Amino acid sequence: MSIEKVSTILKMADEANTTAIAFNCTDYNTIASVVKVAEELSKPVICMLYPEHAHLKHWTTPKIFVETVRDVAKNVKVPVGIHLDHCSDFDYIVAAMRCGFDSVMYDGSMLPVEENIKNTAEIVKVAKAIGADVEAELGRVGFASTVADQNDTDKYTKPEVAAAFCEQSGCSSVAVAIGSAHGFYKETPRLDIERLKKINAATDVPLVLHGGSGIPNDQLEVAFREGINKFNVGTEFFYLYYQTMKKFCEAGHPDFFDLPLEVQNTLENYLRQKMQLSKIRV
Numbered sequence: 083m084s085i086e087k088v089s090t091i092l093k094m095a096d097e098a099n100t101t102a103i104a105f106n107c108t109d110y111n112t113i114a115s116v117v118k119v120a121e122e123l124s125k126p127v128i129c130m131l132y133p134e135h136a137h138l139k140h141w142t143t144p145k146i147f148v149e150t151v152r153d154v155a156k157n158v159k160v161p162v163g164i165h166l167d168h169c170s171d172f173d174y175i176v177a178a179m180r181c182g183f184d185s186v187m188y189d190g191s192m193l194p195v196e197e198n199i200k201n202t203a204e205i206v207k208v209a210k211a212i213g214a215d216v217e218a219e220l221g222r223v224g225f226a227s228t229v230a231d232q233n234d235t236d237k238y239t240k241p242e243v244a245a246a247f248c249e250q251s252g253c254s255s256v257a258v259a260i261g262s263a264h265g266f267y268k269e270t271p272r273l274d275i276e277r278l279k280k281i282n283a284a285t286d287v288p289l290v291l292h293g294g295s296g297i298p299n300d301q302l303e304v305a306f307r308e309g310i311n312k313f314n315v316g317t318e319f320f321y322l323y324y325q326t327m328k329k330f331c332e333a334g335h336p337d338f339f340d341l342p343l344e345v346q347n348t349l350e351n352y353l354r355q356k357m358q359l360s361k362i363r364v
């Protein structure tokens with residue numbers, strides 16, 4: 083069984099001066115593709131559940147998600163992490179940790195920083211007792227659909243606050259706002275690398291870059307060298323899944339039961355390209 087703690091995977095990434103890649107997954111097709119390609123390329127990987135996909139969209143449940151990743155990963159050699167993405171609901175996070183998520187994100191980015199610290203510290207206290215890692219967010223990574231979010235430097239992570247935030251909250255990693263945003267970009271993002279360098283110099287915890295769909299590779303390569311150790315990708319992965327199903331159905335394929343294989347093959351081709359961005363090999 084190759085399930086590994088996310089903090090261990092991020093430490094490996096930090097030591098290799100690169101990033102680990104974390105993919106939002108919803109079901110067996112996404113999880114199996116991610117783990118298969120990670121094994122093929124000898125790279126650690128992290129499967130993340132976005133809570134809304136479970137409780138509002140009914141793709142899975144936290145328990146089924148954890149069991150699926152564990153089962154798919156049991157025969158591979160590479161480290162596979164399990165992580166609960168963006169969640170602000172204390173009870174949901176605790177329930178997820180009890181189901182086996184040994185890494186969770188508490189997202190207090192919409193709150194004043196003092197409250198964000200206080201709430202993150204409360205989650206960290208419970209997580210420590212269970213043996214789980216906690217990713218926090220400092221600054222606010224918004225949504226690419228508004229364009230304004232990615233360019234609003236008021237929402238960017240302030241390097242001068244980062245050290246105290248990490249120390250007082252006790253977080254294991256921190257998501258930083260440096261010009262990325264979630265969803266498809268309407269305008270090519272320009273990552274604030276100088277800010278990233280300052281945050282990295284001020285903190286000891288691994289830094290996380292959200293909004294990974296559509297950031298140009300040359301910018302990513304610099305960001306990974308300058309301190310990003312976890313890179314989150316979702317939108318473009320899901321969109322490819324959707325497009326593949328749509329094409330399959332529109333083509334009037336004779337056997338409906340071939341759909342998962344078609345989806346997995348297409349996702350795997352995409353993942354082979356994306357995972358090359360991480361320079362770790364295990």
Ligand code: 13P
Pocket residue numbers: 106167168263264265266291292293294295314315316317318
């Ligand atoms: P995208 O959906 O924009 O790739 O971002 C994923 C993410 O940051 C998940 O936390």
